[in-house]
Amino acid sequence: MSDPTVPPQPPDEGxxxxxxxxxxxxxxEAFAFEREDEIERAVGExxxxxxxDVSGHATGGLWRTAxxxxxxxxxxxxxxxxLTVLVFLAVFAPVIAPYDPNEVLFSEGVAPRDAxxxxxxxxxxxxxxxxxGIDGNGRDYFSRLVYGARVSLLAAFVAVTFAMxxxxxxxxxxxxxxxxxxxxxxxxxxxxxxxxxxxxAIAIVSVLGPGLINAILAxxxxxxxxxxxxxxxxxxxxxxxxxxxADRALGVGTWRLLWHRIFPNALTPLVVIATLGIATxxxxxxxxxxxxxxxxxxxxxxxxxxxxxxxxxxxxxxxxFFAGLMIMWNVLSFNLLGDGLRDALDPRLGR
Amino acid sequence: MKRSMRLVSLLFAxxxxxxxxxxxxxxxxxxxxxxxxxxxxxxxxxxxxxxxSGEFTGISVEASCDDPxxxxxxxxxxxxxxxxxxxELCKPDxxxxxKVAFSAFGIxxxxxxxxxxxxxxxxxxxxxxxxxMLKQWDKGNQLVLERNENYWGEKAxxxxxxxxxxxxxxxxxxxxxxxxxxxxDNVGRDDFAVAEQSPDVTLYPREGTNIFYxxxxxxxxxxxNEKVRQAIAVGIxxxxxxxxxxxxxxxxxxxxxxxxxxxxxxxxxxxDYDPQKAKDLLTEAGFPNGFEVTLNYRDVVRxxxxxxxxxxxxxxxxxxxxxxxxxxxxxxxxxxLDASDAGELTMYLLGWGADYPDATNFLDFHFGRGASxxxxxxxxxxxxxxxxxxxxxxPATRLELYSKATELIKQHVPMVPVAHGGSGVAxxxxxxxxxxxxxxxxxxxxxxxxxxxxxxxxxxxxPISLYCADESDGESLRACEQINESLLSYAxxxxxxxxxxxxxxEANDDGTVWTFKLRDxxxxxxxxxxxxxxxxxxYDAQWDLSNPLHVGxxxxxxxxxxxxxxxxAEG
Numbered sequence: 068m069s070d071p072t073v074p075p076q077p078p079d080e081g082x083x084x085x086x087x088x089x090x091x092x093x094x095x096e097a098f099a100f101e102r103e104d105e106i107e108r109a110v111g112e113x114x115x116x117x118x119x120d121v122s123g124h125a126t127g128g129l130w131r132t133a134x135x136x137x138x139x140x141x142x143x144x145x146x147x148x149x150l151t152v153l154v155f156l157a158v159f160a161p162v163i164a165p166y167d168p169n170e171v172l173f174s175e176g177v178a179p180r181d182a183x184x185x186x187x188x189x190x191x192x193x194x195x196x197x198x199x200g201i202d203g204n205g206r207d208y209f210s211r212l213v214y215g216a217r218v219s220l221l222a223a224f225v226a227v228t229f230a231m232x233x234x235x236x237x238x239x240x241x242x243x244x245x246x247x248x249x250x251x252x253x254x255x256x257x258x259x260x261x262x263x264x265x266x267x268a269i270a271i272v273s274v275l276g277p278g279l280i281n282a283i284l285a286x287x288x289x290x291x292x293x294x295x296x297x298x299x300x301x302x303x304x305x306x307x308x309x310x311x312x313a314d315r316a317l318g319v320g321t322w323r324l325l326w327h328r329i330f331p332n333a334l335t336p337l338v339v340i341a342t343l344g345i346a347t348x349x350x351x352x353x354x355x356x357x358x359x360x361x362x363x364x365x366x367x368x369x370x371x372x373x374x375x376x377x378x379x380x381x382x383x384x385x386x387x388f389f390a391g392l393m394i395m396w397n398v399l400s401f402n403l404l405g406d407g408l409r410d411a412l413d414p415r416l417g418r
Numbered sequence: 419m420k421r422s423m424r425l426v427s428l429l430f431a432x433x434x435x436x437x438x439x440x441x442x443x444x445x446x447x448x449x450x451x452x453x454x455x456x457x458x459x460x461x462x463x464x465x466x467x468x469x470x471s472g473e474f475t476g477i478s479v480e481a482s483c484d485d486p487x488x489x490x491x492x493x494x495x496x497x498x499x500x501x502x503x504x505x506e507l508c509k510p511d512x513x514x515x516x517k518v519a520f521s522a523f524g525i526x527x528x529x530x531x532x533x534x535x536x537x538x539x540x541x542x543x544x545x546x547x548x549x550x551m552l553k554q555w556d557k558g559n560q561l562v563l564e565r566n567e568n569y570w571g572e573k574a575x576x577x578x579x580x581x582x583x584x585x586x587x588x589x590x591x592x593x594x595x596x597x598x599x600x601x602x603d604n605v606g607r608d609d610f611a612v613a614e615q616s617p618d619v620t621l622y623p624r625e626g627t628n629i630f631y632x633x634x635x636x637x638x639x640x641x642x643n644e645k646v647r648q649a650i651a652v653g654i655x656x657x658x659x660x661x662x663x664x665x666x667x668x669x670x671x672x673x674x675x676x677x678x679x680x681x682x683x684x685x686x687x688x689x690d691y692d693p694q695k696a697k698d699l700l701t702e703a704g705f706p707n708g709f710e711v712t713l714n715y716r717d718v719v720r721x722x723x724x725x726x727x728x729x730x731x732x733x734x735x736x737x738x739x740x741x742x743x744x745x746x747x748x749x750x751x752x753x754x755l756d757a758s759d760a761g762e763l764t765m766y767l768l769g770w771g772a773d774y775p776d777a778t779n780f781l782d783f784h785f786g787r788g789a790s791x792x793x794x795x796x797x798x799x800x801x802x803x804x805x806x807x808x809x810x811x812x813p814a815t816r817l818e819l820y821s822k823a824t825e826l827i828k829q830h831v832p833m834v835p836v837a838h839g840g841s842g843v844a845x846x847x848x849x850x851x852x853x854x855x856x857x858x859x860x861x862x863x864x865x866x867x868x869x870x871x872x873x874x875x876x877x878x879x880x881p882i883s884l885y886c887a888d889e890s891d892g893e894s895l896r897a898c899e900q901i902n903e904s905l906l907s908y909a910x911x912x913x914x915x916x917x918x919x920x921x922x923x924e925a926n927d928d929g930t931v932w933t934f935k936l937r938d939x940x941x942x943x944x945x946x947x948x949x950x951x952x953x954x955x956x957y958d959a960q961w962d963l964s965n966p967l968h969v970g971x972x973x974x975x976x977x978x979x980x981x982x983x984x985x986x987a988e989g
Contacts, residue, residue, distance in 0.1 A: 169735065169738075171732065173658055178662065179662050179663065203663075203725070203728045204728050204735070205732075277747075363746060364731045365731055365734060365735065375727060377586070377588070378586060378588040378606055381591075382612065
């Protein structure tokens, strides 16, 4: 237990109840515990409670430790780097992309699905440079690919955030109050879970009408149960902890208890699930767009770009390959990062 | 123990043999009964009944031309004798022979029509006279046809004909290259070059006897303003669409009708592309900053529109340059057609392929008095010209009238004609007799796939049903054409009208009485002989809305309605 990087640490007895001196007040607020000694007993009681036991360690908060742990994992670092590249593409798309993604370039003398032309690789200088060629509608494929990162990342983040918020609310209420509220809410979640998620998303979009917003909504609704379940299971174990009982005895209000004591302890598994959930959301947005139910033309999106050129697998394979590659890149980066985060945040997986 | 077991097994075996014998006897008796049953009913019409054998009693159906419930051009259909059918019309119809040859008017056995009640089995198990008969329709998978050994004409070259389908051009082409298909429809645009170079595959270009147009509904704002419609007409660069998204052999449409169809006139031509003029017209109409509109289409590949989504996106981009914001909305094929026919769509991509080579098939169907609401309320001045042209016998006068109609269409712009799409049919190189039909009705009986006993044809989609009186989809019609035949037919791979089930036909001088002489000895697939009564029954089931056999699949009988009109119509 002397290794400072191992998350489970004996609580610092001298810590004030609320760590107001922490350089990151918001974070500290979320992870401060009134009775560290009791939390210690929670260690090992489950993944769910793992968030609490390290918060008071002198070498820094849970997140700092986890961050250090994360950087030790090669796969997680790879994921992080891949994600950084994507975010860079998305943020600086107007600078990186040589053309407007929706600009039709027929007047420039290109034909649909022209092969890539790279001056460095011997393409004549008098031809305009298109490093990934031209798509079926006479637009610069590379520019569309770059702008596609924006749509894909944004849609996935919004979808997951939305699902996480609602899932957390449902999970907190169900787990904390139990009884009828638990029964009703979780049965509702079971109903949602009993559908294959993509099919349910397709059904929802079919009812609402195709479009990016509706696709995001559908994907969120479909994934709410995952978050609700995780939060509920954490809450179930946390609410039985003695520090909660003590708080109750001291007369702490229900909402304060929920928000300041229970929710912070349930946050860690949520973050891991959400990171992995973004990967799934990216895939589902792409799937819906592939089916024509997601992003509507002319907005560039990898799934719909793939769908548009699917018949050209043999005649212009690069148009299918790169859109697919970007989806894979995106999903892989979040998966690697999510795996790394899980390991870093899980005390039982310490080396 | 062992002996008793042996005894039991012996008894068991004996029992089995006895059971087998008795059931065998059973089947022979039922078979005999079945044979008897089919020989009875032969005449038995709705109007008169024929005696079981001997004398032929022809049936006849009629309606008054002055009767307001007779919305059709038919007056009388009569079986004069066993092999003669006479049809009387109210007004002359110069295209009548072309229409009669169309596959929606195939002849079915009268007894089978009555036995199925005009629907049900008739849709899935048709009985016809064609070179192929239905063997098995494995829905969602394939349609298997077998050679009709009793065919009246030259028998089919291949024993088994299999229809398969995929909406993906790439998949069809891969199957052709792999040899799992012997012929495919609609080669993808980018596969044309590959198909031309491949030694295993032979490409047959199909002439564009079709039209792809952008429909504009005059009832829906902002297209209720003629200037806005004209602005779209001027502001779409049709050449760019054809150059970039159509296969070789396609041409820019300068009017609604393709040049190979009677009624085409070189003048007047469509507007030249002029974006500045389009903007001026929009400003005049009160939309200097454009407007927002929804463009609907179905993501279904047809010869007239080989790549719907890219074309839709290009139109979106072109109109964006005029300041018009276009929201693209893809619809399911059936729902799309229903919505456009009901006049619910504002702007949409649709097309039309020739069914028979006459202007009435194009202009009257879309812009005539009886046309659907697809362009909104329609244009009465256009109706009058088309009515006059359809009842005029002199070709020169007709052409003049059609030129006038085209001028009116150009002025009103119910739609923007974009392209006559060329397409390609490809066969394995060892297929003998391969061809591409300008009407989309390839005739497989003349094809021989290098001596193999099965010919596999792959098209865009599955037939909806095999009772084509109530279908309008080319994918269904092509399958029907192998099984059922009409009185007349089109030349294989062409558009000329030639004898079919009728070996000859004649019309009186003013084109109101048509007499068809049927071939003798034609047998339906169930072995019953073809008579004039079958023709009358098949026609009346479509013509008469009150006929109990007027059932079909959805009961719309769109082709009959559009080409001839119904009797006993409400109001």
